Amino acid sequence: MAIMHSTRFRTGLAVAAAVGLTVTGCSGVQNTTGSGSGESWPSGTVEMYVGASPGGSSDLISRAVSKGLSDNLGASFPVINREGANGALAAAEIVNAEPDGSKIAIQNASLFTITPLAVAPDEVTNIDDFDVVQGVSRDDYVLVTNPASGFRTIADMQNAPDRVVRYGTTGVGTGAQLSAALLFKTSNINAQAVPFDGGAPALAAVLGNQVDVASLQVGEAIENIQAQKLVPLAVFGPERIEYLPDVPTAKEQGLDVEVTQYRFMTVPKGTPQEVKDRLVEGMQATFATEEYKQFNKQNSLTPMEIPGDEVLEHLREDKQRYADLVGQYGISLREEGSS
Incomplete structure (x- = not known):
């Protein structure tokens, strides 16, 4: 997804840092011990991947949710940036992770609905390789x-x-x-x-x-x-x-x-339902706070806080609709993207 570096988002990042959101690189997270045992989750650090660089909208949204999850679930949710390939590199971290709640990611709809129209078939990231847990917001x-x-x-x-x-x-x-x-x-x-x-x-x-x-x-x-x-x-x-x-x-x-662009929380396929339920609980508690509501307004985000199965419906409908329109008008995103 397009990486956003506007003054508004840079300001948001500074605010996030001020309230204690830790900017965490991949080398700064150790001893991840997410647990798949329901109420005991999270029992340790949960790595939260984002497919964009620090300061963009995807990053800031992830950090705002990370703070809320930490506050509500009593564990550390450090954000790890894996920018590149419209979010595919971060997505690969989740696909290849153990389904134990130790790695999660807020992902962008465009990776699953639009990017497949612009890349080779073997480069497509498939939403069916993830469990979609909870909608977040629309951009x-x-x-x-x-x-x-x-x-x-x-x-x-x-x-x-x-x-x-x-x-x-x-x-x-x-x-x-x-x-x-x-x-x-x-x-x-x-x-x-x-x-x-x-x-x-x-x-x-x-x-x-x-x-x-x-x-x-x-x-x-x-x-x-x-x-x-x-x-x-x-x-x-x-x-x-x-x-x-x-x-x-x-x-x-x-x-x-x-x-439109919208974002949603994903976990590795096969993650226990108890873990997903706890994650939804923490996210919904975050969404209810005045701090998070103000974050949305400050960054021009429209709440899309819907269940994971509804997100999947949107993704599948949008993917088909975009493919139909691209075919109807003879658009080649790959050719139009070349300079």
Whole structure:
């Protein structure tokens, strides 16, 4: 998933550090002794993997949940960053772990619903290799432009047929890439993809007017939208979001484009139900705190605190829907992601 390094998220990381969230590298965790014996879990350190670098949204969400689990379950849940391959490296840690509750991970939907459309079959990460425990939150995408572009609506781009719109995205197989590709295909706008390695360089490019528009996660873009340094053209969720209530969805503007990022807790396949129940208990207690609710608001996150089986339904529906749309419009995410 696109790694987010906005000022908002860097600020969030500093706040997290201030309240005692330990930034833990892989070499800093020892003597992991998670237990699979129900009420006795967790009896020791539980490693919590995240497929992004420190400071991004995935990392910050993991750290906020980690703190809540530590507070509510009385154990240490150090976050270990295994960035790379849109989260596949962290996912592999869970697939290969013993199903004893000693390793867990909050993962991104895009790894399972969008990345498979952009990688070789042997590189696909399959959700059936995990137990999905609990939904966490949704992170919406917004299409933004520099005020200097002259665009104020999607219709403005449609009414400039002689102009090639250069759009930045935040990596191959990400929701940012798919949302923008679908928007330009369904609107018949003449456009060219400009891929970046993450949200920070894509944001810098649109701020510097080096690309005309960029699809970014709301948390990456909202401060510059509020400062009027960026103009929001559309959000890609199923409905308008509370953080940008005046920005219409792509669907409201007549385009069949709905792409969101969401996150959920996973454990190794076959983890005892008693362990999963305790994990859900700790997460729900975390979600109920005012501190965590404020964390969501500060980072423009929409709660998606649904049971694991409902998350699985969303994943399977989205994977099929995205595959159908990519096929219908002849989109190649792998080709559009090459520079």
